[in-house]
Amino acid sequence: MPTPHYGQPRYRVIADDLRRRIENGAIPPGALLPTESVLTAEFRASRGTIRQAIAALREAGLVVTEHGRGTYARPRPPGSRETTAPLLTTGQREVAADPELAALFAVEVGTALVELQSIEQSRGAVEAVVRIYRLRSPSQ
């Protein structure tokens, strides 16, 4: 189903959607917008179209994009050290078992465990961080 642009052009519909999110706080000031590739998936639009939408927002002064970094919702003056909560789900890593984990898994303290971390978000804020620990693959 490509290219039904009866009323408005696609890029304008997308730009309006994003503008709404910024104005109602779904994307708080200073926060990073989803990346172009994420928006591409979400809107099922090509990168060129996404870029056209973001360019419209930029021209309207609603966002600022930094080369190599991303696009921010109406940036704030310098001095606000607000760490942009990493959109990166740190995924999986190895950690050493603390005493409690070691007891639960019945292994020695320091044994390598796999930690999977995920983040529960709501309205751009991190609501909860979930960490799941497992023994390393028994099948290898």
Added chain:
Amino acid sequence: MPTPHYGQPRYRVIADDLRRRIENGAIPPGALLPTESVLTAEFRASRGTIRQAIAALREAGLVVTEHGRGTYARPRPPGSRETTAPLLTTGQREVAADPELAALFAVEVGTALVELQSIEQSRGAVEAVVRIYRLRSPSQ
């Protein structure tokens, strides 16, 4: 040589090639794939095309990529949780935010967080330990 994609797109040809290497063991499980720059040289394709190929493998669950590290051949299906075993809540307590949690919640290191811990059991053995962290009071 820009953009002759008559038959298959290049990124898919490259993805298929890499998938074959993984499936026939040329790239064993857990091993690092060649770096993007190496693949760029090998396939004489641009980095974007290489990344597109790797993204296809990632979406297929064949590889996992870590920032600054590299791309691994299926080290462990990360997102797939069978969730057959029920979780037993084993406790709730307050902990101080470590640097990573502090960054995620946008609070200072040491801020009190609530930690809920539960375990997933199967035939008496602990399969996984789940720790959920939340802010003690609503931040707004």
Added chain:
DNA sequence: AGAAATTTGTCCGTATGTATC
């Protein structure tokens, strides 16, 4: 401990071919 090199992540700009309205 700190600097440099590696490697992936993201963005920019551009170009070409294809398909649809």
Added chain:
DNA sequence: AGATACATACGGACAAATTTC
């Protein structure tokens, strides 16, 4: 035919995480 959108591909640049020296 023209405008819009999509898919693919290239090259260059800065950012950030990791590793190495």
